[in-house]
Structures are given as C-alpha cells and as structure tokens.
Amino acid sequence: xxPPWRPLLRLDNTIFGLVLVPVAVSGWLHLLEAAGQYWPIxxxxxxxxxxxxxxxxxxxxxxxxxxxxxxxxxxxxxxxxEAFLPNFLAVTGAFxxxxxxxxxxxxxxxxxxxxxxxxxxLGAGLVLxxxxxxxxxxxxxxxxxxxxxxxxxxxxxxxxxAGNILTVSGLGLLLGTAxxxxxxxxxxxxxxxxxxxxxxxxxAAFPDYALYKARVGAFLPRLR
Numbered sequence: 579x580x581p582p583w584r585p586l587l588r589l590d591n592t593i594f595g596l597v598l599v600p601v602a603v604s605g606w607l608h609l610l611e612a613a614g615q616y617w618p619i620x621x622x623x624x625x626x627x628x629x630x631x632x633x634x635x636x637x638x639x640x641x642x643x644x645x646x647x648x649x650x651x652x653x654x655x656x657x658x659x660e661a662f663l664p665n666f667l668a669v670t671g672a673f674x675x676x677x678x679x680x681x682x683x684x685x686x687x688x689x690x691x692x693x694x695x696x697x698x699x700l701g702a703g704l705v706l707x708x709x710x711x712x713x714x715x716x717x718x719x720x721x722x723x724x725x726x727x728x729x730x731x732x733x734x735x736x737x738x739x740a741g742n743i744l745t746v747s748g749l750g751l752l753l754g755t756a757x758x759x760x761x762x763x764x765x766x767x768x769x770x771x772x773x774x775x776x777x778x779x780x781x782a783a784f785p786d787y788a789l790y791k792a793r794v795g796a797f798l799p800r801l802r
Contacts, residue, residue: 584660587719594672594718595649602646605639630695634748637702644709648716655721657783664775668719671768675746677761684754694752701744704730708737720776722783727790733799735777735790739769740797773797 586593612635659665687694708730709716715723730737743766750762773796781787794800 587658587660587665590665590719591649591652591717595646595652598642598646598649602639602643605635605642609635609639630692630699634695634698634702637699637706641702641705641709644706645716648709648712648714649718651714652717653714653723655717655723657722657779659720659775659779664720664772664779667768667771667775671742671765671772672718674761674765674768675742675749678746678749678753678758681753681755681758681761683752683758687752687754689751689754691752694748694750697744697748697751699748701741701746701748704737704741704744708741712738720772720779722779725780725784725786725790727794732794735794735796736769736773739773742769743797770797 609632612632711726711729711731715726717723734740746762746765750758752758777787777791777796781791
C-alpha cells in the first residue's frame with residue numbers, strides 16, 4: 579500500500595503555485611503600502627534605509643509572483659524523490675520563512691538596519707538570478723528536471739539555497755531577537771538538508787552530476 583502523501587506529489591507544483599497566488603497579491607499590496615509610508619521620509623531627503631527596505635519588499639513580491647507562475651506552468655520532472663523526509667524538509671524549508679511574521683522585533687536591531695537589509699538584498703538577488711536560469715525546472719519538492727550548470731550554477735551548486743540562507747540571516751538580524759536568530763539558524767539547516775537530498779536525486783538522474791559536483795562548490799565557490 580502506497581503512503582497517503584504520494585498521490586499529492588503529482589499535483590504538488592500546482593498546489594504550491596495556487597497557495598502562493600494570494601501571498602503574491604499580499605506582497606504587492608504591502609509594497610504599495612510601504613511606498614506610501616516611506617515617501618515622506620524620502621521627500622525629506624533620507625534615502626538609504628527607505629530605499630533598501632523598498633527594494634527588499636519589491637524583491638519579495640517579484641520572487642513570490644515568479645515562483646507561483648513557474649510552479650503553475652512547471653513541466654513533468656524526469657525523476658522525483660517520493661520519500662517522506664526529503665519532501666517534508668523541502669516544504670518546511672520553503673514556507674518556514676513566514677514564521678518571522680509571528681515574531682515581535684526588538685526595538686533597535688543589534689546589528690543596525692543596514693547590515694540585515696544588505697543581506698536581504700544580496701540573498702533576494704541571488705535567488706532571483708537563480709530563478710532566471712531554473713525557469714520551469716523550479717520546484718519546491720525534490721525533483722530532477724535538468725542539470726543546470728550556467729550562470730550562478732557555474733559558481734555554486736545551490737545558489738537558491740545560498741540566497742535563502744542570506745535572506746533569513748538578514749531577517750533574523752533585522753528582528754534582532756533570540757527567537758528570530760534561532761529561526762534563521764533552523765531554516766538555514768533545512769536548506770542544507772534540502773540540498774543533500776536534492777544532490778542524491780540529481781546524482782541518480784544525471785550521470786554528469788558527479789563531475790559537476792567535483793568541479794563546483796555547494797554553497798561557496800571553489801578557489802581552484
């Protein structure tokens with residue numbers, strides 16, 4: 579008897595794509611609201627923090643909208659991991675970032691506002707760049723569509739997960755509490771776990787993956 583979650587795996591891209599549609603709409607509404615709030619500050623001549631905050635919100639709205647569209651138009655994978663743990667890690671790692679919304683921020687970020695916002699922007703930029711190369715190969719759960727080796731994938735094997743780690747690190751520092759830092763650390767661990775199971779699947783699906791793995795670092799570029 580097959581586990582009850584396996585039939586859902588055939589529809590997971592569509593399900594997650596539909597779930598992200600209202601999140602994307604909410605992101606664009608938040609961006610418009612933030613633009614209205616920051617406009618008096620910008621008009622007064624202060625550009626640094628408002629610009630970084632607006633860019634972070636814009637990146638978030640574009641990312642969620644893009645992933646929703648890619649998931650809804652995703653093609654059938656060549657292979658997928660149907661075991662419970664890899665899929666559980668993937669879903670938890672993808673959506674646990676919204677846990678930051680339930681945390682109360684510290685009065686003043688211990689690292690100041692600029693370092694967290696820069697981490698957010700770097701992470702979001704890396705994620706969006708990765709999406710441009712993944713396109714319809716993007717998925718939440720472990721799936722093998724194609725072996726990507728161009729763009730950011732020529733530098734590190736998991737630019738999406740590396741970008742996510744930078745993003746949650748920025749969020750954890752921006753909130754500046756022990757709970758937010760613990761959540762950021764937990765999400766970073768989930769991304770590493772996702773990468774492990776994804777590599778296992780890709781190595782089984784693509785004979786060239788072993789050579790690619792030997793040549794390119796996982797989360798940091800290889801010096802040689």
